Amino acid sequence: MRGKGNGEKRGPLRFCRRPSPSASAVDRSLQLAARHSSLVIARPPSPPPLPLFFSSSFSSSSSSSGELQNEECHLQERPAENGDELGEGQLPAIHFCESVIAYAVGMVVNVQQRRDCAGGGVTATVVVALLVKVARNWKLLDLSDEMPAHVGFLGLGIMGSPMAQNLIKAGCNVTVWNRTKSKCDPLISLGAKYKSSPEEVAASCDVTFAMLAEPESALDVACGEHGAARGMSPGKGYIDVSTVDGATSKLIGTKIKDTGALFLEAPVSGSKKPAEDGQLIFLTAGDRSLFEMVAPLLDIMGKQRKIGFLKSSDPLNRDTILADKRHSGIVGAEKMGRRTRLSGGATVASASISVCDGEWIGKLLGDSFSSTDNFRSIRYTWARLLSRFFLGDVGNGAAMKLVVNMIMGSMMASFSEGMLLSEKVGLDPRVLVEVVSQGAISSPMFSMKGPSMVQSMYPTAFPLKHQQKDLRLALGLAESVSQPTPIAAAANELYKVAKSRGLSDHDFSAVIEALRIKLQTQSKE
Numbered sequence: 001m002r003g004k005g006n007g008e009k010r011g012p013l014r015f016c017r018r019p020s021p022s023a024s025a026v027d028r029s030l031q032l033a034a035r036h037s038s039l040v041i042a043r044p045p046s047p048p049p050l051p052l053f054f055s056s057s058f059s060s061s062s063s064s065s066g067e068l069q070n071e072e073c074h075l076q077e078r079p080a081e082n083g084d085e086l087g088e089g090q091l092p093a094i095h096f097c098e099s100v101i102a103y104a105v106g107m108v109v110n111v112q113q114r115r116d117c118a119g120g121g122v123t124a125t126v127v128v129a130l131l132v133k134v135a136r137n138w139k140l141l142d143l144s145d146e147m148p149a150h151v152g153f154l155g156l157g158i159m160g161s162p163m164a165q166n167l168i169k170a171g172c173n174v175t176v177w178n179r180t181k182s183k184c185d186p187l188i189s190l191g192a193k194y195k196s197s198p199e200e201v202a203a204s205c206d207v208t209f210a211m212l213a214e215p216e217s218a219l220d221v222a223c224g225e226h227g228a229a230r231g232m233s234p235g236k237g238y239i240d241v242s243t244v245d246g247a248t249s250k251l252i253g254t255k256i257k258d259t260g261a262l263f264l265e266a267p268v269s270g271s272k273k274p275a276e277d278g279q280l281i282f283l284t285a286g287d288r289s290l291f292e293m294v295a296p297l298l299d300i301m302g303k304q305r306k307i308g309f310l311k312s313s314d315p316l317n318r319d320t321i322l323a324d325k326r327h328s329g330i331v332g333a334e335k336m337g338r339r340t341r342l343s344g345g346a347t348v349a350s351a352s353i354s355v356c357d358g359e360w361i362g363k364l365l366g367d368s369f370s371s372t373d374n375f376r377s378i379r380y381t382w383a384r385l386l387s388r389f390f391l392g393d394v395g396n397g398a399a400m401k402l403v404v405n406m407i408m409g410s411m412m413a414s415f416s417e418g419m420l421l422s423e424k425v426g427l428d429p430r431v432l433v434e435v436v437s438q439g440a441i442s443s444p445m446f447s448m449k450g451p452s453m454v455q456s457m458y459p460t461a462f463p464l465k466h467q468q469k470d471l472r473l474a475l476g477l478a479e480s481v482s483q484p485t486p487i488a489a490a491a492n493e494l495y496k497v498a499k500s501r502g503l504s505d506h507d508f509s510a511v512i513e514a515l516r517i518k519l520q521t522q523s524k525e
């Protein structure tokens with residue numbers, strides 16, 4: 001028994017239960033016992049199957065209106081890696097133990113009663129499972145996953161606000177601070193507490209996230225006069241999710257760790273919309289134990305995909321399905337009939353996936369189905385692909401983020417150049433966007449931003465000034481290992497021109513305006 005109610009102290013760090021626990025093995029045992037009682041007594045619960053991990057790549061096609069029509073998911077069997085976790089379908093160990101306890105005690109009761117008929121076994125197992133459930137509800141037996149009870153959030157800009165909001169909506173106890181206090185108000189109205197300095201937030205919370213503009217503000221908020229470090233102490237944790245360079249991150253990490261607290265750098269990939277939808281990718285490094293403690297929080301803010309595998313006696317007739325954490329069940333799958341033989345002899349099918357709000361579509365294993373209930377009768381296992389990566393020592397998360405954003409900044413500059421060239425030679429740039437979206441260089445970024453770029457509109461998701469900052473920091477990183485990066489360097493110059501023309505707070509796709517200015521200047525000469 002581990003007593004740890006909401007906010008209760010357990011050692012220095014307080015934990016609470018996950019806000020939305022998934023159905024436990026006991027719940028499932030009860031459902032199973034009710035529906036297939038012979039299964040419950042016929043044999044003890046099976047051990048968790050060996051973990052299977054798959055890498056996936058997605059390509060999407062879009063309609064002429066640019067709307068996402070479907071996604072195709074290709075899977076390849078691969079060894080387990082950082083960021084992988086087993087899904088529920090594979091019975092995490094804790095749920096397995098619960099089932100074993102329920103079953104074993106049920107058998108003991110059964111034997112003591114000297115009843116060996118099936119009905120007695122079922123009754124005993126169901127009674128014990130019910131007792132376990134009651135004990136769990138009364139916190140006499142708590143086998144659920146845990147997460148830090150009090151969460152601080154510093155920096156409520158484009159990214160920080162929706163991230164903190166998702167934590168609040170998920171039931172976390174969140175305390176916020178932002179330099180401009182008015183940005184805290186919408187979160188306070190959702191239930192967040194407010195403190196007037198980073199120090200006070202850190203002092204009152206178990207873990208504190210920070211999402212600041214650039215290295216200087218990240219450093220100031222963490223280590224300044226009333227910075228978070230002053231409120232830190234052993235058992236607490238500081239997670240900096242801002243995009244900064246490795247040196248800044250190391251400095252912040254050292255100051256935090258000097259207080260006895262734990263530190264994790266965790267910059268995110270994904271912009272305003274992924275932050276709102278809880279679909280971010282976390283690139284973490286630092287204290288592994290803090291990474292594990294805050295994993296449930298990262299999963300609230302971050303992307304999760306669940307890939308299911310229908311079991312079939314015919315290895316050539318296995319199907320893959322994809323679930324999305326925003327939906328309670330599998331979001332939908334449509335059999336394509338295309339199958340791929342993969343390395344190691346494993347065989348999985350390709351399936352095209354459509355999100356359809358909980359309703360089933362398509363066909364699996366040749367059977368039509370239209371409801372979640374129908375699906376539940378099909379045996380399947382699934383792996384959870386999590387979008388949080390633990391990359392080792394502090395600095396590696398920052399470096400990964402800078403490399404990714406260096407590529408992104410160059411891609412956007414190149415896309416802009418192509419759009420202007422297509423215009424110049426008399427092509428319709430809207431058609432270019434469509435052509436690009438259908439081919440090998442398609443990217444959600446081009447499909448999302450292309451249509452508004454054609455209209456010279458740049459609604460801010462990722463501010464141009466931050467993209468230029470990332471290019472600057474990436475060039476510094478390259479310099480530190482003497483690697484030439486001519487393409488990124490050229491792109492950086494364009495973003496600098498855009499900044500000097502007052503486009504800092506526009507979306508980074510406004511870099512096309514810097515090219516336009518160059519064209520106009522040239523034609524005047």
Ligand SMILES: NC(=O)C1=CN([C@@H]2O[C@H](COP(=O)(O)OP(=O)(O)OC[C@H]3O[C@@H](n4cnc5c(N)ncnc54)[C@H](OP(=O)(O)O)[C@@H]3O)[C@@H](O)[C@H]2O)C=CC1
Pocket residue numbers: 154155156157158159160178179180183211212213214216217220221241242243244268269270271272461462463466467
């Ligand atoms: N937007 C995006 O698509 C993404 C951004 N990022 C990165 O996340 C970080 C935040 O980005 P985003 O939310 O877009 O940026 P915003 O510019 O919207 O927000 C910046 C935040 O930093 C605060 N801040 C700035 N300077 C200071 C300072 N001197 N002292 C205290 N606080 C300060 C701002 O406070 P105030 O409100 O008072 O100005 C605000 O809370 C950046 O590092 C960015 O590169 C990462 C992934 C995607």
Ligand SMILES: O=CC(=O)O
Pocket residue numbers: 243268269270271405462
């Ligand atoms: O840092 C920006 C992003 O979109 O990721």
